Amino acid sequence: MNNQYYVVIMAGGIGSRFWPKSRTSYPKQFLDILNEGRTLIQSTFDRFARFIPKENIYIVTTKEYEEIIKRQLPEARHDNILFEPSRKNTAPCIAYASYKLALQNPEAKLICAPADHLIKDEDNFQRVCLRALDFVDHLNAFVTLGIKPTYPNTGYGYIQHDVMAVADEIYKVRTFTEKPNLDLAKTFLASGDFLWNAGIFVWKTRNILTAFEKYLPEMHELFQSEIHHFNTPGEAEAIERIYPQCSSVSIDYGIMEKADNVYVIPSSFGWSDLGTWNSAYENLEKDYLENAVVGNNVVIIDSTHCMVQADDKKLVLLQGLEDFIVVDTNDVLLICKKDREQEIKEFVAEVKRKKGEKYL
Secondary structure: OOOOEEEEEEOOOOOHHHOOOOEOOEOHHHOOOOOOOOOHHHHHHHHHHOOOOHHHEEEEEEHHHHHHHHHHOOOOOHHHEEEEOOOOOHHHHHHHHHHHHHHHOOOOEEEEEEOOOEEOOHHHHHHHHHHHHHHHHHOOOEEEEEEOOOOOOOOOOEEEEEEEEEEOOEEEEEEEEOOOOHHHHHHHHHHOOEEEEEEEEEEEHHHHHHHHHHHOHHHHHHHHHHHHHOOOOOHHHHHHHHHHHOOOOOHHHHHHOOOOOEEEEEEOOOEEOOOOHHHHHHHOOOOOOOOEEEOOOEEEEOOEOOEEEEOOOOOEEEEOOEOEEEEEOOOOEEEEEHHHHHHHHHHHHHHHHHHOOOOO
């Protein structure tokens, strides 16, 4: 393994679209959504540990998840768990890890990836990551992994790339487009030069710091002013001072959409961002009526194309439902049409308004 290679796993989200299974106190990255025996963050750690030294794997999260991470990832170094004082999207998260790592190893090559994605073909994923790491080692370049689209999904961001490759499998990025409408997504798919944005980025640490200085100068100044505290006992207090002043901005919007040295590798490794119950449905085995069921105590009668998740302690019987999401927990039962799942965030907001935060 190459000791110059590092990974930052971003694990601070609350996964509200997987409510009521995903809660603020125990979000989806710590759940075994697909009933595979490992949680999403465990699978992510395992996937990277195949080709990145475990001591080079960092996790950025919030303090409230410290004990969960230590319990689920006993092999992770405690010093490598970095705590954000508040959720400020991906740019501050990546800045924190990058400024810290730059002090430890100025030659570090870094992969930044979410904790809660599904990747089925791990051999191909490893090959693509190593290809990206090698590319950024020789050029001042930022590489993103693009997924070859299979249908016009309106929930993903899209990346347009040049037709001619600059190197084997690597293309210059033209544009980023966030969550297009259906007609535009169909146009993207038909053109052949658009990819889904997987949100997995690769670069040399010193180059991303230069980009922060150029495109997010205020954030750069905040971290640079406190950098002498990093990797010391004063680091946590320094981060507490920095974060309230940081804008909440994604790395896509803050840097990737503005930089002129962004490249993409079109990839096919069985990827899903597992962002919604429908994405879980798509990746689960179905019965002969096309129902996807997680739970050993579910009885289905005359119901088709449903996504069902229920605890084994309770018998759940469905009759006469078609294209529904049914999620039963010990204190919440969700019954929702599959084509309304994008509104789950709104449903959660309504629950908060009427019932407070007890069920969140």
